[in-house]
Amino acid sequence: MADGGQVAYYAAPRPAVTWPHQVGVLPRQADCFQDRAGAEQLAQAVTRGSTAVPCQVLVGMGGVGKTQLAAHHARQAWAEGGVDLLVWISATTREAVISAYAQAAAEVLGADLADAERAARAFLAWLEPKPGTTQWRWLIVLDDVADPADLRGLWPPAGPHGRTLVTTRRRDAALTGDHRRLVSVGLFSPDEAIAYLTTALAFHGRQGPPDQLAALAADLGHLPLALSQAVAYLIDANLDCAAYRARLADRTCTLTALLPDPSGLPDDQATSTAAAWSLSIDRADRIPPRGLARLMLQLVAMLDPHGIPAGVLAGPPALAYLDEFRIGASPEQTHTQQVTEQDAIRALRALHRLNLIEHSPNVPHRAVQVHQLIQRAARDAMTDTDRHVAVVFSATALTAAWPETERDATLAQALRANAEALIRHDEGPLYRLGDFDDELDGVHPVLFRTGESLGKAGQIDAAMKHLQHVLDTACAHLGRDHPDTLHAAHDLAHWLGESGDFAGAATAYKRLLQQETRALGRKHTTVLDTGVSLTYWRMKSGDVVSAVSTYRRVLKQMTKVRGPNHPHVLNLRHNLAWCQGEAGDAVGAAAALEELLEQELQVLGCGDPLTLNTLGALAHWRGEAGDHAGAVAALESVVEQKLRVMGPEHPDTLSARHGLGRWRAIAGDIAGATADLENLLVDRLRVLGPDHPHTFATRSNLANLRGRAGDPAGAAEATAELLGQMLRVLGTDHPHTIRTRNNLAYWRTKAVQDPTAHQSTD
Structure with missing residues (x-):
């Protein structure tokens, strides 16, 4: 009998039944069953009382232990005397459910098993609450429901004394209702x-x-x-x-x-x-649009399990993959009907419904997440050729989704994580694209884009490590003189310079120039570009006079080859003007930049990054020529435009803010400069991290401003802290380390010479 507990039954049973009664066999408890958090969650979900929902649906991916949790709960209810009738059903098909209901009807009601449908209906009718009848407590477990449609018309009735427990990999809306609640079962902690x-x-x-x-x-x-x-x-x-x-x-x-x-x-x-997910994949592939879910999972299997941006799996390359390799389409789907973005999203939803992925379109940068073993199982099921094709399409999808200007640091980080996952899974096809398309032969662009993004995000060491690997692998696969091998060497030398090793970058570019000249000829545009890069890093190393003459010579060649309005030509003119300034001709540099700016405004427009960089350089050299206030005003405008065009986290925006703070200090506004750089430091720490050279530069400038504000001891203390970090990150002989060591000596001397200066309170 029941008094409002977990389970109930109605009508008088036939005399042969002894109570409590069980129909069906519970799976045995695992040898090392974990009394996990999910068990407690389930127990709370089916607590007694009027607020309890009579049906709990345990949902989760295959292998999380839903069946074990359901069996554990059923055993507890049975052992505690809370069940008069326990029915355990392996509900993988509709026929299995009907057969189990019929068996229960035969055992409890004496129904005839010859007509299983009729017996099942009689059993469900018996479960219905009926006033004035004896109420028996029941618990029905429908384990491993494969399709919600299988339970159409077969759900046990809702009542105050009966409980239903369902386990399924599905999470369709059809599984929920007024009397049914989904209980998510996750992984072990x-x-x-x-x-x-x-x-x-x-x-x-x-x-x-x-x-x-x-x-x-x-x-x-x-x-x-x-x-x-x-x-x-x-x-x-x-x-x-x-x-x-x-x-x-x-x-x-x-x-x-x-x-x-x-x-x-x-x-x-x-x-x-x-094999746990094979049936789920088959069922997902049969959900409209048919034949796409498995292919979509193959793309997902190549990428980052922790989050794939929405645009990657719904962009043109992904659609092309789905369209080209789709099989098993429905009859109404003709070959001329191309796969659409909406089809791709529906395929993702099909996988989500079967708990094969987590699809969260409201989190666009990590819209798709997947368990790493589902990925591995999907990859294992593919032939080598199919897997290599999926790798290339996934890489192309990443490249297409990668914005030219990385305004969103979170999106850029997600794209890098996906590229790195792709490389871990199988990078071989990314170096021999000719295997799949005779027109493509070389390093896939996603590898270069990843290195560039790492560097721009401040992870310069990671960028160089990545590019060194690309260079070594390209050399092995394609040969040392292949254009993409040379491309990798060029990018590696660039980030070597950005790390602060100007002389090392110049040496690397000199070596590359010799190799390219031999392989491509002196007049090749790639050779000209490498010569420009070599000159730039020689200039940064202090060889300014030589850089000016080289720039002028190369400018003539490049203008003849590419025309006066080519971005590389405009950038070269920018570098030449900067060299003039570094050589001591600030007025000439400003004049050259004014002329360049006029042309860039006509050719590129006011919002182009090259135009904005020229505006910033022009402000700098006007300031060097003596117009400090004008430099500040111009840089304020540059910062405002870069914030609008590039976004607050773009490296060029951060550099412009750094320049503005520097010129405020030169103009005498120490307080304003300090405020600017303190705000900038917060952003650089967040975007670039504490070990980036630009973060070091901002900290160094702040320390110097502290000294200029009358606190040499505080400046020395801040510089000493910075020096310790630089020694750890850059080493003792790095130019930035040497400069910081000199600054420390200066501020310590000033603190001794001026003992009346106020002391640091840090």
Whole structure:
């Protein structure tokens, strides 16, 4: 009998039934079942009382342990006497549900099994609450519902004394309603995963170092099914955690080869982790637009599991991939009907409905997330050729989604993470594109874009490491004189210079110039560009006079080859004017920049980055010529325009703000300059990080302003702190380190000479 508890039954049972009664067999509890947070969440969701929702639907990706949680809850309800009737149904098909209902009707009502449909209807009718009848408590578990349509007309009735528990990988809207609530079942937490591994290994008389257990749990994405099968595999194969992790890291090994064969699966499991999602993928692929979900998952499998920007998977390259390789389309889908952006989004939603991905369009920079093992299983199911094609299309989709000007640091970081994931999965096709298109042969542009983005984001060491790898790999695949190998060497030399090693950059460009001249000829435009870069870094190293004469000579050649309005020609004129200023002719530099600015405004417009850079340079050299106030006013305008055109986090915007603060200080506004640079430092720390050379420069200027404001001791203290960080990051012989060491000596001397200056209060 019931008094408002969890389960209920109606009408008088046939005499042969003894109560409580169970129909169906519960799966046995896993050997090392974790009493995890999800179990408590479920227990709270089905608490007694009038506010309880009579049907709980446990949803989650395959392998998270939904069935084990449902069985655990059913056992507890049975053991605590809260159930008069417990029905466990393996609900993978509609026929299985009807058959189980009919069996329950036969056992409880004495129904005739010859007509299963009629018996099932009788059982559901019996569950309906009826005034004036004896109320029995019931719990019906519908495990592993594969399709919400299978339960159409078969949902147990809602009532105050009956409860239904459903487990499914689906999360369709059809599963919810007034009397049904979705309960999301996720992965183990890191602590739960480590606790499971510890217990499971100990069950077999084994143990592992805590750091290796944590690492193995992370490698398997904290997925309960994968963890249990990994333990069984390493026990049977007599491996320790480190050895098993080494095999996992080998991308030539399939996931199937790293998990038990069907005879060795633990806990009465029916399928391996690698096969756990096969049915879900098949079902997603049959959801309209048919034939796209599997292909979309193949693209997703190549990218960052933690978040793929929306534009990558709905852009023209992704649509071209879906359109070219689509199979199994519905009859009404003709070959002439190309895949649209809306089709791509619907394919993502199909995968989301089957819990194969998380699709969050309201988080556009990380719109798609996916478990790493689902990715691996999807890649394993592809042939080598299919996988290589998917890699190239994914790389092209990333490149197409990458904005020319990175105004959004979060988007740029997400794109870099996706490019890095793609490289980890399989970078080989990115160096031999001719295998798939005879017109394409070389390094995929996404590799160069990644290096550029890393450098502009302030991760210069990472940019150089990445480009060195690209250079080495391109040389091995394409040869040392291939244009893209030379391109990689050029980019690497550039970021070497941006790191502060001007002489090293000049040496690298000199070596590259010799190689390009031999491979391409002296008059090739690439050779001319390298000569310009070599001259620039020689100028930065202090060889200004030589740079001026070289720039003038190269300018004539480049103008003849490319024309006077080519961006490279305009940029060269900018560099030549700057060299004039560095050589001591500030007035001549300003005049040359004024002339250049007029042409850029006509050719490029006022919002082009080259035009804005020329405006900033013109303000600088006018200031050097003596017009300090004019420099400040002009730079205020430049900063305002760069904020509007490039965004607040663009490196050029940050550099313009730095220049404005510097010229405020030169004009005598120490307080205003300090305020500018303090605000800039906050942004540079956030965007570029604490170890970027530009962040160091802002800190150095702030320390010097502190000294100029009358606090030499405070300036010395701030400079000493900066020097310690520079020594760690740049080393003792770096030019920036040497300059900072000299500044420290200066401010310490000033502090001794002027003991009346106020002391630092930091």
